[in-house]
Amino acid sequence: MIETYLIALLIFMIVGSIIAIETKNLLSSVISCGIVGAAVSIAFLMLAAPDIAITQVVVEILVLVILIRATIVIDNTAIEAHWDTFAVVSSLIFFGLFLVFAFLAVQDLPRFGHPLMRVSQQYLETGLQKTGAANIVASVVLDFRAYDTLGEATVIFVSILGAFVILRRRGRKRRTEADVEKVGILSEEEIREHNGDIRE
C-alpha cells in the first residue's frame, strides 16, 4: 500500500523536476524546485522518519528564500535558450547508459521493506538503556556518532564563514576616516612623522 503512494509521490516529484529544469522563467523554476522539496518531506513522513521530515521542511523553505533572493536581483527573470548540442546529446547518452546499469544494480539491493539491520538492531535494542534517549535517532546523532555531528557543525560553520567572506562589502584595502578614528590605524603622514621622530 505504502509502495503505491510512494510511487505516485515520486512520479509527482519527477514531473516537478522536469518543470523546474525545462521552464524558461527562472522564478517558476525555483518554485518548482520547492515543490520537489515539499514532496520529499511528505515521503519522509510516510517512511516513518519524522525528525527528517521536520528538518526537510525547514531546509526547503530556507532554500526557497535563498534562491528567490538570488533571482530577484535581475529584472527580467525569463532566460533566453542557449542550446548546447554537444553537452545535451552526450549527457543524454551517458545518463541512458547510467539508468540501464542502475536498473541492473538495483536488483541486487535488499528488497524494499526488508533492510539489512546488523548494526542498527544493536542501536534499537540497547539505545534506550545506554543513552537514556527515547528517540533512537537522537541517541545515534548525539551519542553513538557524536563525532559526525561535530564534523557537521564544523562544515556548517565553515560554509557560513565562506558566505560571509564572499558577501562582505568592504575589502581590507579601503580605509575610511571612520576606521582611522575608531581602530586607530595610522595614516601615511602620521607614519612618516612617527618614523621621523624615531630617526631624530
Added chain:
Amino acid sequence: MILYFLTLVLFVMGVYCLIAKKNIIKKIIGLTITDYAINLFIILIGYRANGIAPIMFKNMTMQELTERGVDPLPQALVLTSIVIGLGVLSMMTAICLRLYEKYKTFDMSEINRLKG
C-alpha cells in the same frame, strides 16, 4: 525495485540539469534536486515493512520497538546530509551574487566570453 529506480531517475535528472544548462541558478537547482534524490534513496533503503518511527512511547514495549522500528542509522546520517546541503547551497548562492555583480549576467557562456 521500481521505487529505487524512480529515485535514480530523479537523481539523473538533477545531474543532467547540472551539466547541460547554461544558467547558474539552474545549475544550483539541479544540485538541489540531486541532493533530495540521494537523501530519499538512503531513507528508502532503511525502511522496514509496516515500520514505526524509532521512538519509544510510554505505552510501548521494548520488543515492539526492536521488531518494528525502522533503521535509525540512515536517518541520523541523512539528518547531517540535509543540513550540509543547505550550507553548500547558501555559499554557492553567495558566489553567484558576486558573479552577477561583476558580469551582470547569470549565463555561463557569457561569463566565459567576458572573462577573456
